[in-house]
Amino acid sequence: MEYITLEKTVTQLAQEKKYKILRDIMNAASAFDLADVFDTLPADKRPVLFRLMKKELAAQVFVELQDDIKEQLIRSFSDKELADVLNELYVDDAADLVEEMPANVVKRILLHASPDMRKMINEILRYPEDSAGRIMNTEYISLRATMTAEHAVTYIRQTGFDKETVNTLYVIDKSRKLIGVVSIRALLFSDGGELIENIMDTNAIQSVTTVDDREVAALLFERYDLTELAVTDTEGRLVGIVTVDDAIDVMQSEATEDIEKMAAITPSDKPYLKTSVFETFSKRIPWLLLLMVSATFTGMIISSFEGALAALPALTAFIPMLMDTGGNSGSQASVTVIRGISLNEIAFSDTFKVIFKEFRVSLLCGLLLSAASFAKICLVDRLIMGNNVSISVAFVVSLTLLTTVVAAKLVGSFLPLAAKKVGFDPAVMASPFITTIVDAVSLLNYFFFASILLSI
Amino acid sequence: MEYITLEKTVTQLAQEKKYKILRDIMNAASAFDLADVFDTLPADKRPVLFRLMKKELAAQVFVELQDDIKEQLIRSFSDKELADVLNELYVDDAADLVEEMPANVVKRILLHASPDMRKMINEILRYPEDSAGRIMNTEYISLRATMTAEHAVTYIRQTGFDKETVNTLYVIDKSRKLIGVVSIRALLFSDGGELIENIMDTNAIQSVTTVDDREVAALLFERYDLTELAVTDTEGRLVGIVTVDDAIDVMQSEATEDIEKMAAITPSDKPYLKTSVFETFSKRIPWLLLLMVSATFTGMIISSFEGALAALPALTAFIPMLMDTGGNSGSQASVTVIRGISLNEIAFSDTFKVIFKEFRVSLLCGLLLSAASFAKICLVDRLIMGNNVSISVAFVVSLTLLTTVVAAKLVGSFLPLAAKKVGFDPAVMASPFITTIVDAVSLLNYFFFASILLSI
Numbered sequence: 001m002e003y004i005t006l007e008k009t010v011t012q013l014a015q016e017k018k019y020k021i022l023r024d025i026m027n028a029a030s031a032f033d034l035a036d037v038f039d040t041l042p043a044d045k046r047p048v049l050f051r052l053m054k055k056e057l058a059a060q061v062f063v064e065l066q067d068d069i070k071e072q073l074i075r076s077f078s079d080k081e082l083a084d085v086l087n088e089l090y091v092d093d094a095a096d097l098v099e100e101m102p103a104n105v106v107k108r109i110l111l112h113a114s115p116d117m118r119k120m121i122n123e124i125l126r127y128p129e130d131s132a133g134r135i136m137n138t139e140y141i142s143l144r145a146t147m148t149a150e151h152a153v154t155y156i157r158q159t160g161f162d163k164e165t166v167n168t169l170y171v172i173d174k175s176r177k178l179i180g181v182v183s184i185r186a187l188l189f190s191d192g193g194e195l196i197e198n199i200m201d202t203n204a205i206q207s208v209t210t211v212d213d214r215e216v217a218a219l220l221f222e223r224y225d226l227t228e229l230a231v232t233d234t235e236g237r238l239v240g241i242v243t244v245d246d247a248i249d250v251m252q253s254e255a256t257e258d259i260e261k262m263a264a265i266t267p268s269d270k271p272y273l274k275t276s277v278f279e280t281f282s283k284r285i286p287w288l289l290l291l292m293v294s295a296t297f298t299g300m301i302i303s304s305f306e307g308a309l310a311a312l313p314a315l316t317a318f319i320p321m322l323m324d325t326g327g328n329s330g331s332q333a334s335v336t337v338i339r340g341i342s343l344n345e346i347a348f349s350d351t352f353k354v355i356f357k358e359f360r361v362s363l364l365c366g367l368l369l370s371a372a373s374f375a376k377i378c379l380v381d382r383l384i385m386g387n388n389v390s391i392s393v394a395f396v397v398s399l400t401l402l403t404t405v406v407a408a409k410l411v412g413s414f415l416p417l418a419a420k421k422v423g424f425d426p427a428v429m430a431s432p433f434i435t436t437i438v439d440a441v442s443l444l445n446y447f448f449f450a451s452i453l454l455s456i
Numbered sequence: 457m458e459y460i461t462l463e464k465t466v467t468q469l470a471q472e473k474k475y476k477i478l479r480d481i482m483n484a485a486s487a488f489d490l491a492d493v494f495d496t497l498p499a500d501k502r503p504v505l506f507r508l509m510k511k512e513l514a515a516q517v518f519v520e521l522q523d524d525i526k527e528q529l530i531r532s533f534s535d536k537e538l539a540d541v542l543n544e545l546y547v548d549d550a551a552d553l554v555e556e557m558p559a560n561v562v563k564r565i566l567l568h569a570s571p572d573m574r575k576m577i578n579e580i581l582r583y584p585e586d587s588a589g590r591i592m593n594t595e596y597i598s599l600r601a602t603m604t605a606e607h608a609v610t611y612i613r614q615t616g617f618d619k620e621t622v623n624t625l626y627v628i629d630k631s632r633k634l635i636g637v638v639s640i641r642a643l644l645f646s647d648g649g650e651l652i653e654n655i656m657d658t659n660a661i662q663s664v665t666t667v668d669d670r671e672v673a674a675l676l677f678e679r680y681d682l683t684e685l686a687v688t689d690t691e692g693r694l695v696g697i698v699t700v701d702d703a704i705d706v707m708q709s710e711a712t713e714d715i716e717k718m719a720a721i722t723p724s725d726k727p728y729l730k731t732s733v734f735e736t737f738s739k740r741i742p743w744l745l746l747l748m749v750s751a752t753f754t755g756m757i758i759s760s761f762e763g764a765l766a767a768l769p770a771l772t773a774f775i776p777m778l779m780d781t782g783g784n785s786g787s788q789a790s791v792t793v794i795r796g797i798s799l800n801e802i803a804f805s806d807t808f809k810v811i812f813k814e815f816r817v818s819l820l821c822g823l824l825l826s827a828a829s830f831a832k833i834c835l836v837d838r839l840i841m842g843n844n845v846s847i848s849v850a851f852v853v854s855l856t857l858l859t860t861v862v863a864a865k866l867v868g869s870f871l872p873l874a875a876k877k878v879g880f881d882p883a884v885m886a887s888p889f890i891t892t893i894v895d896a897v898s899l900l901n902y903f904f905f906a907s908i909l910l911s912i
Contacts, residue, residue, distance in 0.1 A: 028659045156644060166640070167623045184622070184644075185622045188640075203484045222704055222708060223488055225701035226701075227623070244683060245682075248703075249678070252711075255708075256795055256799070259711075259791055259795050272792055272793070272810075273796070273802065273806060273810075280792075281817050284821060285821050285824055288825060289824070289825065289828060291780060291781065292825060295780045295781065298776040299773040299776055302772055302773045302775070302776065306773075309772060310766065313765065313766055314759075316762070317759040319758070319775065320754035320755055320779060321748060321754065321755050323776060324747060324888075327891070328720055328743070329744060332719050332721050332740050332743075334719075335721070336716070336728055340727070340728045343708065345728060353729065357729075357736070361733055364734070364741070365740060365744060373748065376749070405744075432787075439776055
């Protein structure tokens with residue numbers, strides 16, 4: 001059933017309390033769609049409907065719910081219901097839950113989780129925030145090199161049922177060190193008597209350590225077309241795996257974070273429509289205040305040239321165009337470089353290459369914009385509109401454009417790389433920040449050329 | 457071997473012509489790393505080194521190379537070598553190749569591809585650009601509902617060897633309509649005598665049609681945590697699958713495209729460092745020109761209030777701050793909404809919710825910024841710096857800030873939604889475009905309040 005139809009049908013049937021039909025419909029739907037339906041259901045209907053689902057499906061739906069709905073459901077669960085849901089969860093999802101819930105709910109969760117689960121949750125939560133350890137699953141299948149293919153298949157059948165994935169199997173030695181990987185496909189295509197050590201791939205095994213940044217893990221998925229990635233401790237012992245669905249979530253949220261930072265917003269984990277007005281406000285206002293204060297600097301430059309502007313009022317009219325073009329040129333460069341850094345396409349060692357390239361691009365852009373602006377002032381402003389703009393003013397404007405565009409692109413491409421080098425987030429060096437700097441540069445250029453060439 | 461070490465070692469050994477050691481090292485490395493090494497190798501070394509690799513690895517490396525290097529290698533291939541590489545390729549990669557190469561190379565490729573391969577390539581290239589059909593692989597495993605699990609495993613062993621993935625198996629009926637999916641895991645955990653129709657999942661099977669946008673396919677991977685997605689024709693008959701690695705590439709390139717459009721850059725497929733100076737210039741200059749011309753409008757507003765500015769020169773100094781704060785407020789809203797639309801979190805039907813939320817956020821932001829600006833002018837500009845700024849001017853500036861921030865956030869959130877509705881790309885409605893509009897709005901507000909409250 002399509003998601004939209006599902007939402008309408010379930011809401012309708014819940015209203016009419018037709019639980020028998022509801023049970024059939026829900027148990028035939030996708031967990032991801034059902035989670036979205038729960039988001040829109042009236043709060044008092046949720047516990048009733050949750051109980052209609054089969055255990056396994058209920059757990060799958062539970063994982064996908066919004067935090068506040070998870071909390072509401074847990075509070076409505078009996079102890080047995082809570083234990084049932086917890087035991088169906090994968091450890092990484094259970095650890096997420098513990099991280100997200102308020103303290104009193106966490107206490108109840110840990111009380112009703114099995115001792116094994118509790119131990120694994122605590123282990124995962126020991127790793128740094130945003131580390132690979134935090135998103136790994138500790139339930140994976142490990143084989144020994146001395147097993148036969150047939151033995152391995154039997155072993156997987158016996159132990160693999162509650163594992164998140166069996167697409168890739170990990171081969172470890174006696175000290176639990178990762179020594180090879182076998183795809184389920186290679187296993188299927190082998191003779192039953194073949195030893196795992198002859199089937200496994202030992203070349204270029206991709207892995208991260210528990211403390212590596214989760215972004216590093218996500219980029220490996222992209223680079224090596226993986227569906228799972230091994231996670232080891234710092235001694236190379238296998239402790240978990242990251243699955244591709246979690247890597248995709250990391251990629252998308254890192255891209256969103258970069259975009260938000262580029263627009264001078266403190267990143268938030270929640271979808272826009274789920275964020276309260278005050279939260280959205282608090283993510284945006286510090287940057288607006290900061291940038292407003294730094295724009296004051298630009299105002300001071302203008303104030304100190306008040307005399308020049310009074311002597312030649314026509315100059316004022318070009319200020320917005322110069323500032324905007326400078327800002328746009330700078331953010332084109334900075335945004336390109338920031339994205340390149342995020343995708344691991346540009347490193348600090350490329351700084352010279354980047355700067356030299358931006359210099360040439362900016363010369364081309366600057367020359368063309370200057371020429372266009374000069375022609376436009378002469379043709380449109382002077383001839384057509386008959387404004388009182390002298391050729392010398394047109395020349396000053398064009399010269400300022402050229403130098404501003406070059407400066408903007410150099411600043412825009414260099415700052416993110418420098419930020420990366422000193423350990424800051426390159427994305428923060430994007431448009432608004434660079435605009436503020438470029439504004440000042442363009443005005444200083446403008447008044448410099450004006451004072452020399454127009455002798456004011 | 458780490459990628460950096462690999463690059464150095466291979467380059468060194470190639471220089472010394474130690475091909476025997478090279479063969480061993482290369483055949484033990486990852487195809488993705490080797491592809492990067494080929495990028496940096498001198499052109500004359502590439503054909504020699506390419507021939508050192510085993511057939512299968514060579515094909516994997518070939519797929520990952522840059523277009524110009526692919527072309528160079530194909531031109532160096534004998535007919536037999538070309539046929540060997542082509543026959544190892546998956547159809548989606550072969551179709552990509554045909555799409556990317558110049559006409560005379562394509563002719564040779566199609567001549568040496570097997571008739572089957574040629575037919576499949578042509579089929580894929582019939583689908584619209586950026587459609588799911590273009591990124592699908594036509595080599596997948598389909599089962600019949602009446603097979604037993606044991607029979608299915610034997611069938612997969614016989615036919616699955618050259619398929620890209622066996623993680624998910626597709627069950628079709630006599631007319632090739634998709635009726636269910638079986639994970640390899642479910643198959644492994646079943647009794648050998650069990651019928652596929654009892655193991656397969658028939659609920660909520662995710663699929664796209666060949667003509668759906670590839671972005672739609674990518675979003676399904678994210679929403680439903682898939683590793684493969686079925687592609688059907690418009691009659692529901694299975695024709696191919698999309699694998700998660702291709703979906704990830706789509707996600708990342710869509711995010712990059714959005715980011716580039718937001719910064720007023722025409723998107724490009726190539727990594728930054730691979731793009732020529734002229735190409736980069738040509739992706740940026742049209743937008744800079746367009747935005748420069750529209751900024752002229754702002755200049756005209758200032759020109760028409762030249763008298764007011766001459767009467768009260770202190771007003772000019774606040775123009776940059778008002779314009780920048782308006783622009784930043786607007787782009788915060790637009791960028792958030794654009795990303796929400798891209799991730800399918802915000803639809804046009806949410807317009808009212810979005811606007812109402814942005815209105816409340818903008819009131820909070822506007823009030824706080826106004827108060828801060830008023831306090832700053834009174835304390836810093838007047839008391840500390842002793843500038844000639846009257847309380848009325850401070851009041852005009854604060855009032856303008858409030859109305860500008862509100863207007864900027866409303867425009868910034870509404871325009872992307874409106875663009876989406878009429879079929880334009882929301883990302884184009886980002887910062888630079890909105891800045892231009894907001895600049896005009898803020899200046900008009902400013903002069904309006906100034907003329908009323910300062911009677912100039």
